[in-house]
Amino acid sequence: MDACQPGRKKYLPPPCYTATFLSDVVILSPPVKKNAPQHLIGVVGLEIHAQINSNTKLFSGSSVRFSAPPNSLVSFFDASLPGTLPVLNKRCVEAAVMTGLALNCSINRKSLFDRKHYFYADLPAGYQITQLRRPIAVDGVLNYSLLGGKKRNQVIRKTVCIKQIQLEQDSGKSLHDDVRSQTLIDLNRAGVGLMELVMEPEMSCGEEAAAAVRELQLILQALGTCQGNMSEGQLRVDANVSVHRPGEPLGTRTEVKNINSARYLARAIDYEIQRQIDVLQRGGTVQNETRTYDSKSGETIPMRDKEGLQDYRFMPEPNLPPLIVYEDNASLPTGIEACQAVVVQKIREGLPELPSVKRDRLVQTYGILPEHSFTLVNEDGLVEYFEAVLRATKKEPRKVIGWVTNELLGHLKLHDVSVSQSPISPPALAELLELQETGHISSSVAKQVFQEMWRSSGKTAPQIIQEQDLGLVSDAAQLHSICQKVVDSHPDEVQAIRNGNKKVLNKLMGLVQKETKGRADPVSVRAILKELTS
Numbered sequence: 001m002d003a004c005q006p007g008r009k010k011y012l013p014p015p016c017y018t019a020t021f022l023s024d025v026v027i028l029s030p031p032v033k034k035n036a037p038q039h040l041i042g043v044v045g046l047e048i049h050a051q052i053n054s055n056t057k058l059f060s061g062s063s064v065r066f067s068a069p070p071n072s073l074v075s076f077f078d079a080s081l082p083g084t085l086p087v088l089n090k091r092c093v094e095a096a097v098m099t100g101l102a103l104n105c106s107i108n109r110k111s112l113f114d115r116k117h118y119f120y121a122d123l124p125a126g127y128q129i130t131q132l133r134r135p136i137a138v139d140g141v142l143n144y145s146l147l148g149g150k151k152r153n154q155v156i157r158k159t160v161c162i163k164q165i166q167l168e169q170d171s172g173k174s175l176h177d178d179v180r181s182q183t184l185i186d187l188n189r190a191g192v193g194l195m196e197l198v199m200e201p202e203m204s205c206g207e208e209a210a211a212a213v214r215e216l217q218l219i220l221q222a223l224g225t226c227q228g229n230m231s232e233g234q235l236r237v238d239a240n241v242s243v244h245r246p247g248e249p250l251g252t253r254t255e256v257k258n259i260n261s262a263r264y265l266a267r268a269i270d271y272e273i274q275r276q277i278d279v280l281q282r283g284g285t286v287q288n289e290t291r292t293y294d295s296k297s298g299e300t301i302p303m304r305d306k307e308g309l310q311d312y313r314f315m316p317e318p319n320l321p322p323l324i325v326y327e328d329n330a331s332l333p334t335g336i337e338a339c340q341a342v343v344v345q346k347i348r349e350g351l352p353e354l355p356s357v358k359r360d361r362l363v364q365t366y367g368i369l370p371e372h373s374f375t376l377v378n379e380d381g382l383v384e385y386f387e388a389v390l391r392a393t394k395k396e397p398r399k400v401i402g403w404v405t406n407e408l409l410g411h412l413k414l415h416d417v418s419v420s421q422s423p424i425s426p427p428a429l430a431e432l433l434e435l436q437e438t439g440h441i442s443s444s445v446a447k448q449v450f451q452e453m454w455r456s457s458g459k460t461a462p463q464i465i466q467e468q469d470l471g472l473v474s475d476a477a478q479l480h481s482i483c484q485k486v487v488d489s490h491p492d493e494v495q496a497i498r499n500g501n502k503k504v505l506n507k508l509m510g511l512v513q514k515e516t517k518g519r520a521d522p523v524s525v526r527a528i529l530k531e532l533t534s
């Protein structure tokens with residue numbers, strides 16, 4: 001693909017890398033040409049709302065559950081009945097601190113809550129409690145990687161700064177019933193804890209944004225602070241997009257909302273960048289507005305004018321004291337027990353292995369390719385599966401990886417099954433690979449046995465090999481007679497080999513394997529065929 005050319009239909013980013021998606025991994029090719037300075041380029045800043053993985057809401061004891069009957073998880077506080085007061089959920093604070101630490105943020109020892117007013121049917125209080133003046137975490141960095149290069153195996157490392165992470169309440173949901181022209185309100189989601197992550201405008205195209213979101217999703221899942229399922233709304237991304245000429249001030253941004261997958265995010269951003277370039281090139285101006293992405297048409301459409309709606313009448317939340325977190329147990333004031341407080345040091349010590357560290361470790365420890373480390377880490381539970389197979393077999397990691405990322409993952413995707421539901425357990429796969437490694441079965445038979453193990457779920461590799469008589473035929477007399485039969489019935493091929501066309505030997509080898517259903521020992525067969533055709 002060429003570098004960015006304003007005026008083209010699909011926007012191709014100039015300063016970064018052109019890209020395509022391969023399964024969940026974003027694959028980029030290197031930049032082709034340096035962009036001419038007069039060209040307009042895209043600027044992207046993301047705001048991400050991550051639903052905190054907690055059993056109860058941010059300020060009330062109501063349960064949090066996706067797809068519960070409407071209005072079944074609503075306390076008096078969530079419905080904003082007079083006289084009710086917020087009680088901060090410690091688990092939500094810990095989740096925000098943990099997320100901040102994983103994203104290299106500074107954790108504010110004291111943060112504040114504010115009211116942000118807007119009037120919407122699914123926000124019964126008429127305001128949302130958020131953190132405007134002093135959020136819980138600030139000044140972080142998200143490191144993410146892309147695969148690029150000609151062979152798409154070069155890891156390109158990128159960074160985007162995180163301005164802040166703030167704790168805030170989710171709103172309820174409005175359900176529009178067009179038939180009866182009415183709007184129904186479900187308050188189950190009202191008051192669920194959110195972390196809003198605000199990124200600096202430092203990305204330049206849809207693919208970069210999608211890769212950053214994918215990395216964030218993996219980090220949140222590794223931490224357990226958010227389940228990160230975009231289609232269930234646990235991770236909601238708003239893309240702020242503008243265009244400008246390099247070296248000049250940033251252009252007016254539009255904000256694209258309602259994007260529910262990483263793929264759509266990339267498409268929406270690239271569409272929006274190209275739309276703005278087209279507007280400016282026609283002599284128009286970009287409006288500061290909120291737009292929505294229509295996945296059917298692939299276009300962004302205006303939702304409402306942002307300018308008129310921006311007065312949120314922020315004010316300090318009077319019913320909540322400042323939120324204080326402590327560095328370590330030694331800094332706890334007298335009278336406050338460690339179990340009552342949020343202690344940063346304790347959370348830091350409990351941080352799990354993050355995806356980027358995991359990928360580097362896999363490449364270094366097992367000598368696998370970087371793209372394989374992406375595939376492993378992208379699939380929940382696949383790293384653990386791979387390592388469990390390795391523990392149970394002497395086969396080299398580099399030979400096992402293909403089985404896990406091709407055979408196993410291929411079957412899992414085809415049947416829409418998660419790793420934990422795989423009918424073939426790691427020890428069962430290890431047993432199969434061990435039989436191949438020790439020369440009991442050929443590699444093509446191993447694949448056959450794998451499929452049979454998947455289908456029969458429960459039968460072991462040795463059982464299947466015995467029942468179907470799939471063991472490697474290495475009996476010299478038996479192999480000799482099969483080879484002789486093939487040679488006798490293919491005189492033209494034998495003549496071709498004798499005339500010097502050695503490649504034809506492979507055809508005869510294939511015929512012997514067909515005869516033995518892939519069970520013949522290839523080394524012996526080659527030797528016998530050479531002898532018979534010499």
Ligand SMILES: Nc1ncnc2c1ncn2[C@@H]1O[C@H](COP(=O)(O)OP(=O)(O)OP(=O)(O)O)[C@@H](O)[C@H]1O
Pocket residue numbers: 043044045046047198199200201202240241242250251252253255
């Ligand atoms: N010129 C620009 N082009 C692209 N993105 C921008 C530009 N200026 C700011 N941004 C991005 O816009 C976002 C602003 O988010 P922020 O939460 O601070 O304000 P907001 O969008 O006005 O508030 P709200 O939370 O109500 O949507 C950030 O992600 C930032 O990176």
Ligand SMILES: [Mg+2]
Pocket residue numbers: 047196198
């Ligand atoms: Mg915001």
Ligand SMILES: [Mg+2]
Pocket residue numbers: 047238255
């Ligand atoms: Mg915004």
